[in-house]
Amino acid sequence: MRFDLKPVSARPSALAETAWYEYAIRFVFGGLITAAAGIIAKKYGPITGGLFLAFPAIFPSGATLIEKRERERKARAGLTGVCRARLAVAADAAGAAMGCVGLIVFATAVWRWLNEFPAPLVIAGATLAWAMTSGMIWIAWKRHWVRH
Amino acid sequence: MAEILIRFLIGGAVVSGFAALGEMLRPKSFAGLFGAAPSVALATLGLTLARQGQLYAGSEAHSMIAGAAAFFVYAVCTSCVMRRFPARALPVTLGLLPLWFAVAFAVGRLVG
Numbered sequence: 293m294r295f296d297l298k299p300v301s302a303r304p305s306a307l308a309e310t311a312w313y314e315y316a317i318r319f320v321f322g323g324l325i326t327a328a329a330g331i332i333a334k335k336y337g338p339i340t341g342g343l344f345l346a347f348p349a350i351f352p353s354g355a356t357l358i359e360k361r362e363r364e365r366k367a368r369a370g371l372t373g374v375c376r377a378r379l380a381v382a383a384d385a386a387g388a389a390m391g392c393v394g395l396i397v398f399a400t401a402v403w404r405w406l407n408e409f410p411a412p413l414v415i416a417g418a419t420l421a422w423a424m425t426s427g428m429i430w431i432a433w434k435r436h437w438v439r440h
Numbered sequence: 441m442a443e444i445l446i447r448f449l450i451g452g453a454v455v456s457g458f459a460a461l462g463e464m465l466r467p468k469s470f471a472g473l474f475g476a477a478p479s480v481a482l483a484t485l486g487l488t489l490a491r492q493g494q495l496y497a498g499s500e501a502h503s504m505i506a507g508a509a510a511f512f513v514y515a516v517c518t519s520c521v522m523r524r525f526p527a528r529a530l531p532v533t534l535g536l537l538p539l540w541f542a543v544a545f546a547v548g549r550l551v552g
Contacts, residue, residue, distance in 0.1 A: 300467070303464055303466060304464055307463060310460075318459045319452035319456045322452045322453075322455025322459075323447075323448035323449060323455070326451020326484055327444045327445075327447045330444060339499060340503070340548075341500055342500035342501065342502065343503050343545070343548055344480070345484060345504040346476075346480070346544075347507060349455060352534050352537075355529040374526070378526070378529075380468050382518075382519045383469040385472060385518040386469050386472060387468065387469040389476070390469075391473040395504075396505055396508040398478045398504075399501050399505045402485065402497070406498045407498060411485075415482065419478060430470055434469075
């Protein structure tokens with residue numbers, strides 16, 4: 293597998309390229325799954341409801357948006373961009389898989405620490421654990437797997 | 441009803457926020473990390489703690505481990521399919537969602 297080896301960078305102008313309805317779709321899907329998780333937990337209990345705290349709610353719309361953007365970018369250069377778009381979605385999904393390991397750490401931290409420490413501290417610590425785990429896995433993946 | 445509406449608004453805002461953050465970042469694989477941010481959990485846990493207490497929220501978090509494991513399998517499969525086959529993103533990502541349900545409920549039974 294070989295994806296790009298560019299360093300991490302932020303491009304705030306990318307937000308302006310997103311249409312208002314794309315933000316609206318994400319807001320609605322994010323809101324719906326959060327509300328649904330609450331309804332499911334109320335009806336079937338926290339064990340079933342808890343599963344949906346890690347539901348890939350906006351992943352399909354995000355992947356579709358990435359594919360569309362890459363195709364449009366390549367089309368401006370007179371290319372189809374089909375292959376590039378597929379690889380961009382694959383790279384995004386690979387990143388999400390690494391983020392999922394962090395998500396498992398987040399959930400485990402909340403589960404183990406909630407009865408021992410104040411809730412705001414636990415949630416902040418678990419979020420930090422998610423960010424650090426995901427980031428470290430991504431760095432290790434870039435250094436050791438992508439290069440070789 | 442008011443609680444559902446509050447969940448909807450907070451969930452929509454938090455999920456959109458993480459998605460926007462991911463959209464600004466490059467490369468794509470790093471931005472992808474934010475596709476698996478604990479956005480729904482962050483939006484939900486505060487309300488759950490306030491209304492149902494720590495024990496209930498802890499049970500949800502325990503079960504979330506299974507959901508996250510299922511998300512991992514789903515994301516790996518999506519990446520593999522997109523890399524190897526000439527497929528479009530929407531049918532692949534939607535078509536693999538039953539895999540999330542299967543793995544989540546199977547792992548949920550094992551760890552629950």
